Amino acid sequence: MSKASETAPSNLADIDSSAWSELETAAVSQQSGFRYVNLCSVDAEAKPQARMVVLRGADRSSRVLEFHTDTRSPKWLELSANPHVTVLGFCAQTRLQFRLQGMVELHGSGSDLAKAAWVRLPTWSRMTYSGGPPGDERAFEAINESVPSRLADEAEGEAHFGLLIFRVRMLDWFQLRRQDNRRALFTYDETGALAACRWLNP
Incomplete structure (x- = not known):
């Protein structure tokens, strides 16, 4: 077991604060175990869909996470129809798992937030x-073709850029230990304030 696991806080309020510190660090550090997380949605056939995304922003005061995506992607359509999502992350170094639930707001390329x-x-x-829409078939030969100019690519890319603002309403915190695994549940109100927290059986 890592030293980080041995020294993890045992007070629920401290655990909540520490978890959001991890997320805020992950948004700016490529070395963080939570830099890449699973974004899970439901498609039109009610089938669960999961994919890795990069955590681009985190704000503990508002309980918000930020992700980027292509507006032509299946997940953009899925989230437009059903904004309820789960985000799952695991850090092998600290042996911590975060399972967050909430709703996403979609901001297309014309919005002020997406532009910023x-x-x-x-x-x-x-x-x-x-380039082409995510998931479309692509000829192998096209992979090695030279790309258009940088300016042309950037202009084209901005039209397809989408911002996802994920408002967290629940954090299921889990710590994997050699003995006595620990789990706690945190819920937040609409303002992002901690509404309730309790220990759970792992």
């Missing part, structure tokens, strides 16, 4: 939104 997020993106990230 786009400006903060590095050039290489902007390039990922150009």
